[in-house]
Amino acid sequence: MLRAAFWRYTLILPIFLAAIVRAQYNIQLGYPASRQVPTSSLNNYTYVCNEIENSISHASQVFYPGSPEFGADISHWANSSSQVSACSVEPGTLADVGQILHLLASTHTPFAVKCGGHSVNLGFSSTPGVHISLIRFNNIVVHEDSGTVDVGAGLTWTDVYTELIPKGINVVGGRLNGVGVSGVTLGGGYSWKTNQYGLTIDTVTQYELVLPNGDVKVVTNADDDLWFALKGGFNNYGIVTKFTFQSHQQTNIWAALLNFAEDQMEAAQSALAQFLSEDRDRKAAQLAEFVYTNGSLSFGISLFYDGSAPPEGFYDDILNLPSASKSITTGSFTDFVLSQFLPTYKRVYFDAVPMLDYTVPIMTAFANETKFWGESLSKVDESVLVVYSLDPFASDFLTHGGPSAYPPDRSLPVKPSSIFYGWTDPSVDNDMRKAMRTSAATLVSIGIEDGQTDLEHAAPYINYALFGTPLEKMYGGNLERLREIRRTYDPENIMGLAGGWKF
Numbered sequence: 383m384l385r386a387a388f389w390r391y392t393l394i395l396p397i398f399l400a401a402i403v404r405a406q407y408n409i410q411l412g413y414p415a416s417r418q419v420p421t422s423s424l425n426n427y428t429y430v431c432n433e434i435e436n437s438i439s440h441a442s443q444v445f446y447p448g449s450p451e452f453g454a455d456i457s458h459w460a461n462s463s464s465q466v467s468a469c470s471v472e473p474g475t476l477a478d479v480g481q482i483l484h485l486l487a488s489t490h491t492p493f494a495v496k497c498g499g500h501s502v503n504l505g506f507s508s509t510p511g512v513h514i515s516l517i518r519f520n521n522i523v524v525h526e527d528s529g530t531v532d533v534g535a536g537l538t539w540t541d542v543y544t545e546l547i548p549k550g551i552n553v554v555g556g557r558l559n560g561v562g563v564s565g566v567t568l569g570g571g572y573s574w575k576t577n578q579y580g581l582t583i584d585t586v587t588q589y590e591l592v593l594p595n596g597d598v599k600v601v602t603n604a605d606d607d608l609w610f611a612l613k614g615g616f617n618n619y620g621i622v623t624k625f626t627f628q629s630h631q632q633t634n635i636w637a638a639l640l641n642f643a644e645d646q647m648e649a650a651q652s653a654l655a656q657f658l659s660e661d662r663d664r665k666a667a668q669l670a671e672f673v674y675t676n677g678s679l680s681f682g683i684s685l686f687y688d689g690s691a692p693p694e695g696f697y698d699d700i701l702n703l704p705s706a707s708k709s710i711t712t713g714s715f716t717d718f719v720l721s722q723f724l725p726t727y728k729r730v731y732f733d734a735v736p737m738l739d740y741t742v743p744i745m746t747a748f749a750n751e752t753k754f755w756g757e758s759l760s761k762v763d764e765s766v767l768v769v770y771s772l773d774p775f776a777s778d779f780l781t782h783g784g785p786s787a788y789p790p791d792r793s794l795p796v797k798p799s800s801i802f803y804g805w806t807d808p809s810v811d812n813d814m815r816k817a818m819r820t821s822a823a824t825l826v827s828i829g830i831e832d833g834q835t836d837l838e839h840a841a842p843y844i845n846y847a848l849f850g851t852p853l854e855k856m857y858g859g860n861l862e863r864l865r866e867i868r869r870t871y872d873p874e875n876i877m878g879l880a881g882g883w884k885f
């Protein structure tokens with residue numbers, strides 16, 4: 383993992399991305415009868431902001447451009463996924479969330495729902511209309527009797543770990559510092575604990591949901607449809623204000639971070655492939671990535687063990703390799719997550735690369751793609767950072783949960799590999815997008831040639847997939863049912879005014 387943070391921003395939004403966002407708001411279904419909006423104020427989002435301000439309780443607040451709260455509300459991990467809204471609103475009660483949705487629906491105003499702001503697709507949690515920030519839903523309540531934890535929908539996983547780890551408990555959440563609870567939980571959730579307990583969605587026991595019509599519904603496994611749909615359905619069914627998770631005991635953890643230079647990579651790839659080919663202790667988890675920046679290729683491996691030390695000799699074949707750097711620590715889970723981050727760039731795209739196995743030929747192809755695109759894209763923007771990740775979960779990690787919107791086929795243990803490009807110049811966005819699409823497709827076809835024929839129908843991870851990925855690919859045979867459930871709970875397609883993967 384790269385350990386340097388770059389916070390740089392830009393004001394420029396490329397025209398083609400704006401067109402995509404406009405397309406998302408091109409809603410086909412009807413809306414409730416329009417309110418009596420003065421003709422002069424039609425499509426005036428500031429007018430809607432004022433209306434919201436006048437109708438919400440003191441627990442909630444509207445902020446306008448220029449205020450620090452507004453700036454924080456609309457900001458994202460990557461500035462390329464931010465837009466300047468007419469205002470931001472921080473609801474503090476369920477009734478106010480309902481009231482805000484009512485006003486947005488009746489004025490047909492585009493809006494965004496943001497938790498941790500880690501989506502890198504423009505418009506998924508940003509809007510030129512009304513930006514809803516969930517940061518006031520920030521409570522954490524531990525229920526010792528039921529072994530569950532309530533978590534407010536505006537928190538980050540780092541907030542959650544900071545609160546829970548000192549109490550000796552944990553939940554199955556995000557792996558890198560700063561990622562939001564809501565986006566991860568509504569899109570699947572791959573965790574350091576996934577080999578033991580499954581995806582984050584497999585550990586939810588309850589959702590508190592404000593439906594598009596403003597009604598509040600507590601969704602549990604007694605609710606067939608919404609229970610299924612929220613496990614991968616993002617903002618299609620309303621706004622979640624609270625999640626309840628199963629908790630687990632958490633002791634100190636063991637971790638090692640290794641970096642390999644280009645001439646050391648081949649040995650590291652073989653050792654890792656050998657390690658992954660054997661049946662493993664489910665307390666162990668790994669993440670590895672090929673990185674190209676500033677003219678050089680490197681390979682990083684993070685090794686995790688959920689305990690103060692792995693069994694004797696467990697990781698030795700990797701730990702004993704010649705490396706450029708190596709650190710081994712035993713410490714708190716929170717400190718480990720804090721050590722895991724990607725540097726942010728002005729511009730960032732991600733894409734998902736479904737994989738079933740990480741063999742040596744596959745790793746070699748990942749390394750080659752990293753170098754090939756790193757070299758060619760640095761000619762386009764010399765600041766480019768290119769990262770290709772290997773996400774080697776155990777073969778049974780999808781057996782911990784029942785049917786869910788995502789993944790569409792739990793019999794196929796698809797690993798959520800990803801491609802990350804970070805750069806500076808907005809005028810080359812389209813080159814980056816095309817390169818990423820080409821490269822992801824290349825890796826999948828190399829996987830198929832290497833014998834992973836099921837990759838033909840393997841779902842890309844919805845939380846990593848680049849905008850424009852067909853819904854059929856990600857939700858497979860679930861898509862029709864998800865659309866039907868959407869029509870039941872949101873017949874007027876109010877949530878269609880917010881961006882994201884839309885049913």
Ligand SMILES: Cc1cc2nc3c(=O)[nH]c(=O)nc-3n(C[C@H](O)[C@H](O)[C@H](O)COP(=O)(O)OP(=O)(O)OC[C@H]3O[C@@H](n4cnc5c(N)ncnc54)[C@H](O)[C@@H]3O)c2cc1C
Pocket residue numbers: 459494495496497498499500501502506507516535555556557558560561562563564565566568569570571572573616617618620621622623723724845846880881882883
């Ligand atoms: C550095 C980095 C590390 C990552 N690490 C992991 C990881 O370890 N595991 C993993 O699985 N994924 C990981 N991801 C991907 C991550 O799951 C997605 O980016 C996720 O959507 C981020 O959630 P968020 O709340 O921060 O994002 P946001 O951009 O705030 O929200 C994402 C989407 O969810 C919707 N949404 C948010 N809150 C709500 C709500 N309460 N109700 C309804 N809809 C809502 C938004 O409208 C938006 O469409 C990582 C991403 C980055 C950039």
Ligand SMILES: *[C@@H]1O[C@H](CO)[C@@H](O)[C@H](O)[C@H]1NC(C)=O
Pocket residue numbers: 422423426427428429432
């Ligand atoms: C939009 O509405 C606001 C608030 O009512 C008003 O102050 C502003 O002048 C309007 N802008 C336009 C362009 O009509």
Ligand SMILES: *[C@@H]1O[C@H](CO)[C@@H](O)[C@H](O)[C@H]1NC(C)=O
Pocket residue numbers: 390391392393394395457461464465466
């Ligand atoms: C990020 O982008 C937004 C919208 O494009 C812009 O208004 C904002 O100033 C940028 N953020 C920072 C901190 O520069």
Ligand SMILES: *[C@@H]1O[C@H](CO)[C@@H](O)[C@H](O)[C@H]1NC(C)=O
Pocket residue numbers: 384386675676
């Ligand atoms: C790449 O080089 C630039 C300029 O020399 C430097 O500022 C930057 O930190 C380097 N990036 C990394 C990830 O090493």
Ligand SMILES: *[C@@H]1O[C@H](CO)[C@@H](O)[C@H](O)[C@H]1NC(C)=O
Pocket residue numbers: 750751754824
């Ligand atoms: C490396 O990747 C590029 C781009 O996909 C491809 O053209 C080239 O043939 C690959 N090289 C090797 C040795 O596989």
